[in-house]
Amino acid sequence: MSTSAQRREYGTGSIYQRADGKWIGSFPAGHTRSGKxxxxxxxxxxxxxxxxxxRSKMREVAGGxxxxxxTTVAGxxxxxxxxxxxxxxxxxxxxxxxxxxxxxEAIGEVKLAKLRPADFRRVHEFGAKKGLSxxxxxxxxxxxxxxxxxxxxxxxxxxxxxxxVQGPPVPTNDRIAIPIDTVGRIFEASKRESHDxxxxxLLGFLAGLRRGEMSGLTWDRIDLDRxxxxxxxxxxRFGWSHGCDDTCGRTPRxxxxxxxxxxxxxxxxxxPRSSLVLGPVKTARGRxxxxxxxxxxxxxxxxxxADRPSSWDGVPRxxxxxxxxxxxxxxxxxxxxxxxxxxxxxKHPSGRSWNTHExxxxxxxxLMRTNTHSSIIETMVGHAEERSTRGYIHPSSIDARSAAxxxxxxxxxx
Ligand SMILES: [Zn+2]
Numbered sequence: 001m002s003t004s005a006q007r008r009e010y011g012t013g014s015i016y017q018r019a020d021g022k023w024i025g026s027f028p029a030g031h032t033r034s035g036k037x038x039x040x041x042x043x044x045x046x047x048x049x050x051x052x053x054x055r056s057k058m059r060e061v062a063g064g065x066x067x068x069x070x071t072t073v074a075g076x077x078x079x080x081x082x083x084x085x086x087x088x089x090x091x092x093x094x095x096x097x098x099x100x101x102x103x104x105e106a107i108g109e110v111k112l113a114k115l116r117p118a119d120f121r122r123v124h125e126f127g128a129k130k131g132l133s134x135x136x137x138x139x140x141x142x143x144x145x146x147x148x149x150x151x152x153x154x155x156x157x158x159x160x161x162x163x164x165v166q167g168p169p170v171p172t173n174d175r176i177a178i179p180i181d182t183v184g185r186i187f188e189a190s191k192r193e194s195h196d197x198x199x200x201x202l203l204g205f206l207a208g209l210r211r212g213e214m215s216g217l218t219w220d221r222i223d224l225d226r227x228x229x230x231x232x233x234x235x236x237r238f239g240w241s242h243g244c245d246d247t248c249g250r251t252p253r254x255x256x257x258x259x260x261x262x263x264x265x266x267x268x269x270x271x272p273r274s275s276l277v278l279g280p281v282k283t284a285r286g287r288x289x290x291x292x293x294x295x296x297x298x299x300x301x302x303x304x305x306a307d308r309p310s311s312w313d314g315v316p317r318x319x320x321x322x323x324x325x326x327x328x329x330x331x332x333x334x335x336x337x338x339x340x341x342x343x344x345x346x347k348h349p350s351g352r353s354w355n356t357h358e359x360x361x362x363x364x365x366x367l368m369r370t371n372t373h374s375s376i377i378e379t380m381v382g383h384a385e386e387r388s389t390r391g392y393i394h395p396s397s398i399d400a401r402s403a404a405x406x407x408x409x410x411x412x413x414x
Pocket of ligand 1: 242243244245246247248249250251252255256257
């Protein structure tokens with residue numbers, strides 16, 4: 001740090017002198033409810049003063065109602081979260097910290113050995129009161145249960161009833177296929193939006209791509225001669241991590257040495273100047289080929305001819321680009337999709353927006369409606385289910401192509 005004197009370590013905290021001469025003590029103190037690491041700081045005129053203030057503040061935190069007793073929910077959560085962070089991806093850890101943060105706030109003081117189903121209900125009610133959706137409340141429930149199972153493995157005593165409590169009810173998934181005439185309106189509307197917006201619509205309805213697969217699609221994966229898209233990667237956003245051993249006292253995102261903790265040894269590629277990561281797709285087999293139907297080919301050729309320069313050096317040439325020439329994350333993709341929907345004046349029957357995954361859902365539904373064999377559907381959309389049929393049936397690409405054509409024919413009434 002250029003503005004401060006040499007940093008000194010004391011226990012788990014650190015002390016340094018700020019440019020204005022003040023001494024700052026800073027130490028980690030658990031996590032905030034949103035899963036971010038919390039740091040507390042003290043300010044003093046001398047180094048010694050800063051040290052003693054920091055020490056007493058540390059004692060205060062440890063001895064207060066903050067987690068200290070390892071036999072309470074809050075106490076065990078500290079061990080559990082630390083263990084979890086060692087073994088999992090940053091983004092997963094963030095989710096777990098988020099959920100357990102709520103749990104601790106709701107029932108942190110409860111002794112593990114005294115947990116009752118009523119305590120789970122308190123968590124549900126707390127989540128609902130904080131405005132979480134039913135499915136988010138269910139996530140709190142599931143994380144709490146996972147944390148208690150880990151406690152059992154650790155040899156801690158948990159009442160059996162607490163391990164089998166049912167989750168709160170969640171309304172059934174209202175995801176449906178988009179009706180064909182609506183799809184027609186969406187196609188029409190997309191003609192009057194940007195190249196990228198139209199590409200999103202075509203890739204969703206005619207090739208069934210997941211959102212991350214669209215974002216991660218690069219020109220070298222498009223084989224117009226053979227007429228196939230090779231889908232083997234997806235672009236996702238990872239969280240930022242500290243590159244400073246967590247001593248900068250800021251959030252990971254504003255850490256001066258921030259970096260993206262992606263498992264590059266597993267083939268993940270970090271996109272420079274962003275927290276976007278290009279990684280393998282989610283399917284068991286990891287790679288599939290999807291036929292390119294005429295309407296999609298035509299549009300891809302148009303985009304190729306436009307040959308927009310990417311302002312990102314040293315990254316793969318992405319098909320979808322943001323206004324400033326960078327790869328398109330999920331958020332920007334959703335913005336374009338919603339613009340098309342607005343122009344088409346269509347909404348899900350419940351009044352919400354259609355989501356991008358419903359294009360994929362529609363594609364699969366149309367494949368089924370046109371009597372496409374499930375094994376062909378599976379190779380086209382990359383489902384991980386029905387793996388057992390794979391060893392026996394080898395659907396030819398001709399079958400896949402005619403299936404994709406049947407779907408397109410329905411949409412375009414050709
Ligand atoms: Zn940092």
